[in-house]
Amino acid sequence: MTDTYDVIVAGTGAAGLTAAIAAHDGGAKVALFEKGEQVGGTSAWSGGHVWIPNNPHMAADGAADSRDLALTYLMSLSRGTIEERLAEAFVDAGPRMVEYLDAKAGTDFYSVRGFPDYHPEHPGGLTGGGRTVECPLFAFDQLGEWAARVTPSPYFATxxxxxxxxxxxxxVPSMPSPEEMQRRKIHDERGLGQALVGRLLKACLDRGIEPVTSARMRNLVIDAGRVTGAAVDVGGQRREVMARRGVVLATGGFEWNEDYKRAFLRGPLTHPVSIETNTGDGLYMAMKAGAMLSNMREAWWIPVGELPPGVNRMNRFLLSGDRSRPRTIMVNRQGRRFANEAANYNAFGGAFHQEDVARFDYANLPCWLIFDQCYVERYGSPGAGGAGVKSSGAEKAAEWLLGAPSLEDLAEKLGVPPTNLVSTVQRWNDNVAAGHDPDFLRGESAHDRWWGDPDHKGTVEATLGPLDSPPFYALPVRSGGLGTKGGPRVDPDARVIDLDGNPIPGLYAAGNACGSPLGMTYGGAGGTLGPAMVFGWLAGRHAAG
Ligand SMILES: Cc1cc2nc3c(=O)[nH]c(=O)nc-3n(C[C@H](O)[C@H](O)[C@H](O)COP(=O)(O)OP(=O)(O)OC[C@H]3O[C@@H](n4cnc5c(N)ncnc54)[C@H](O)[C@@H]3O)c2cc1C
Structure with missing residues (x-):
């Protein structure tokens, strides 16, 4: 059976949905295929932050930005991994995309007040934020039967x-009152990545683009060097779908594909936190079509806390704010600190890949988050309450945490040298008393001061605090990733480039399915969804012609 469209898109994350909208509005007849049973991909599991420098909503919040400032910032982080023309395409198209989606797809973006860039002290970085946008709550009952077909996030408590x-x-966090939370349930008003995906999905449905689920794109159809369609397995049946103008690969990364990870990544990514259907299908199809690859070593790295079965469906959680707070440090098997625990999660990947050349092993894997009873009483057990949402403490630590009455006992249980752990904590406590961390500069960046204790935002007390109240606890921390960010190399129109540097006619890629246009850089909150959506938008527009 053969169907014919102008543009076909694989993947219903933010990249694919944005591409579908843009292609439709450019006059194309669009088909949208999703491998999973539900739609939204990791985008629906996310916080929904979208990083767009120089976006049109910043000024309303008093934040100033410019094309030059944004490019200065990106290139200062590049270390040779960003093609300048792609950074320019991102910075130029981002604000236009925001305006477009606000006007035509009901995104209603607003700037997130105060959230600093992830390297705010770099040239062009913004300590006071403004580059991150998000969507307001979105009433899911507007989606009809599709409301239940958006994949829910396993990571957020609500x-x-x-x-x-x-x-x-x-x-200044303002958690809604219980009455307000009850009110939101009436029309199932959702925020986070659900609001973003919900709005983009609604825009697709309004255009008559109904995603086909359980539909896995398997192979491209290539005719005389041009991609003219794809073979798609729909509910177990192979279908050939023709695309008069183009195929957009928005199939996410390859973080759930062990072979590809072994072949490409620079170091371990044992604990992906993305949706399990992201197995590098887009990469496979692009390689078969002769694509040049880029950024293959890289992922959106993140430390991940390991949970026992049943706490959430992934048995893991993103360790972000929890490790930035006072009264906690991270140690390796030597019982030593090894990094600024409050550093941005993507940069933290480097610490996990550090070699101990004498022992020919990874120096900082395994490692643990160590914290004290006072931490639990103030903030609760890391991972127990759902990412980002929990703010209140608990009398007792979660029963699955490893605890001990003294640091020596805890060290014994972990198999790390007790004298090392004791001296590490002693030095940390001395540095805290002196008000700074000369070892790893924790708390020096506006970034660290944002992610720590919400009651002390903006000050060093947000992240510096002693470990002095027993019992002490340990949580195993693993090398994780939000997704990989290597794949086919693209040009400023999101066209896939071949081994000779020429666009492969009819083939586009966006999001984690392509080599990130921003190299190894994670500019700020929303730094993955920002480029994913911008290049999805560019792909859809160009493909539609
Ligand atoms: C808890 C959490 C919070 C996060 N918060 C943020 C945030 O606030 N801001 C931010 O920028 N990033 C955030 N991220 C990361 C972000 O969610 C991802 O990087 C982003 O969603 C990737 O978008 P994508 O469209 O490329 O892929 P995805 O959203 O993962 O979508 C890819 C889709 O393609 C489908 N697919 C795969 N293969 C095929 C195939 N062969 N045929 C058809 N379909 C296929 C998959 O099933 C999937 O639905 C977060 C991640 C997590 C887990």
Missing amino acids: MNITMSETPLGAA
Whole structure:
């Protein structure tokens, strides 16, 4: 059976949905295929922050930006991994995309007040934020039967909240009252990545683009060097779908494909936190079509806390705010600190890949988050309450945490040298008393001061605090990733480039399915969804012609 469209898109994350909208509005007849049973991909699991420098909503919040400032910032982080023309395409198209989606797809973006860039002290970085946008709550009952077909996030305790209301997403968090939470349930008003995906999905449905689920794109149809369609397995049946103008690969990364990870990544990514259907299908198809690859070593790295079965469906959580707070440090098997625990999660990947050349092993894997009873009483057990949302403490630590009455006992249980752990904590406590961390500079960046204790945002006390109240606890931390960010190399129109540097006619890629246009850089909150959506938008527009 053969169907014919102008543009076909694989993947219903933010990249694919944006591409579908843009292609339709450019006059194309669009088909949208999703491998999973539900739609939204990791984008629906996310916080929904979208990083767009120089976006049109910043000024309303008093934040100033410019094309030059944004490019200065990106190129200062590049280390040779960003093609300048792609950074320019991103910076130029980002604000236009925001305006477009606000006007035509009901995104209603607003700037997230105060959230600093991830390297705010770099040239062009913004310590006071403004480059991150998010969507307001979105009433899911508008989606009809599709409401239940958006994949829910396993990581958030509630989806009826925006990031800007959480301790992580706001300068002054204002968690909604129980009455307000009840009210939001009436029309199932959701925030986070659900609001973003919900709005983009609604825009697709309004255009008559109904995603086909359980539909896995398997192979491209190539005719005389031009991609003219794809073979798609729909509910177990192979279908050939023709695309008169183009195929957009928005199939996410390859973080759930062990072979590809072994072949390409620079170091371990044992604990992906993305949707499990992201197995590098787009990469496979692009390689078969002769694509040049880029950024293959890289992922959106993140430390991940390991949970026992049943706490959430992934048995893991993103360790972000929890490790930035006072009264906690991270140690390796030598019982030594090895990095600024409050550093941005993507940069933290480097610490996990550091070699111990004498022992020919990874120096900082395994490692643990160590914290004390006072931490638990103030903030609760890391991972127990759902990312970003929990702010209140608990009398007792979660029973699955490893605890001990003394640091020596805890060290014994972990198999790390007790004298090392004791001296590490002693030195940390001395540095805290002196008000700075000369070892790893924790708390020096506006970034660290944002991610720590919400009651002390903006000060060093947000992240510096002693470990002095037993019992002490340990949580195993693993090398994780939000997704990989290597794949086919693209040009400023999101066209896939071949081995000779020429666009492969009819083939586009966006999001984690392509080599990130921003190299190894994670500019700020929303730094993955920003380029994913911008290049999805560019792909859809160009493909539609
Ligand atoms: C808890 C959490 C919070 C996060 N918060 C943020 C945030 O606030 N801001 C931010 O920028 N990033 C955030 N991220 C990361 C972000 O979610 C991802 O990087 C982003 O969603 C990737 O978008 P994408 O469209 O490329 O892929 P995805 O959203 O993962 O979508 C890819 C889709 O393609 C489908 N697919 C795969 N293969 C095929 C095939 N062969 N045929 C058809 N379909 C296929 C998959 O099933 C999937 O639905 C977060 C991640 C997590 C887990």
